[in-house]
Amino acid sequence: MTVLNDFLQYSQIKHYRIINAQIYQNDQLIAEKRAVDPITRLNVYSVSKSITSIGVGLACQENLLKLTAPIYQFFPQINFSLLDPNIKKVTIRDLLTMTAGLKDPLFFADDPERYQVKDWIRYYFTHAEFVHEPGKDFLYSTFNSYILSCIVESATGATLVNYLKPRFFEPIGIGNPDWLSCPMGHTMGAHSLMLTIDEMSKIGLFLLHKGKWQGKQILNSQYLEAATSNQVPDAKGRTHFGYGYQYWINPDYRSFRADGKLGQFIIVLPQNQLVVSIQSLEQKKLFPEVWEHLIQPLVKG
DSSP, rough: OOHHHHHHHHHHHTTOOOEEEEEEEOOOOEEEEESOOOTTOOOOHHHHHHHHHHHHHHHHHHHOOTTTGGGGOOTTTTTTGOOGGGGOOOOHHHHTOOOOBBSOOOOOOOOOGGTTTTTTHHEEEEEOOBBTTTSOOOOHHHHHHHHHHHHHHHHHEEEEEEEEIIIITTTTOOOOOOBBOOSSOBBBSOOEEHHHHHHHHHHHHHHTTTTTTTTEEOOOOHHHHHHHHOTTTTTTHHHOOOBOOOEEEEETOOOEEEEETEEEEEEEEEEGEEEEEEEEEOSSOHHHHIIIIIHHHHHHH
């Protein structure tokens, strides 16, 4: 396809390290690039957060969670009477929208503490400063997504990855999913889900069809519509174009994406019936280039 080829040529000139790319339109694969064996799973980094959101939605659908529930009630091992009282105001929805009221993002990913701290749940509640009223101030913290994973585990009795296996991964054709755990055995939630480019596109198609796969509604569309819409009051100033429940809103204010470190993207444009999946190893900010030199030509074409 000319548009993808043009983007790949542009990427070569710019020395962007694009590994794999796929474009689906109207449920048909219309273009792709494969530089790595298609059955090789790669770390999709913070794209994982968007899958964690699906886990939260499914637990809500099964009446095991409510977005308005205070998060502290899922962690009986923590003595909250000794901690910042603002913690008791934080809800599941606040974690989803990155508006927990944190002063700092805390460690995660490749920070030194990630390799030293064993109990991440306790660290979150005892080291975090909740200085803002929950539900208002956006601060992107990977720790929020990890805590969401632990909440799903607390509510369902299964780790997030095991909860999602029969309800999400297997129904859409992702067998034996690989997702790293923290030192205490909880699914990372925030990152370290491993996917092939084909699996990323499957997730994109699931999102495009508002939680439906091959005619079967797996996750109710109302949750996904909220998850992929702007939920942050001051999003324009803080998150560029908006943020939903672990999904970023795109510059057109109508489409959305799952977005991971080093240029991992599942970009969904419902108005054009498009799903664009990309895997890369690029340190520079890649999304603005993808939007200008791939998505915009696709939409205009």
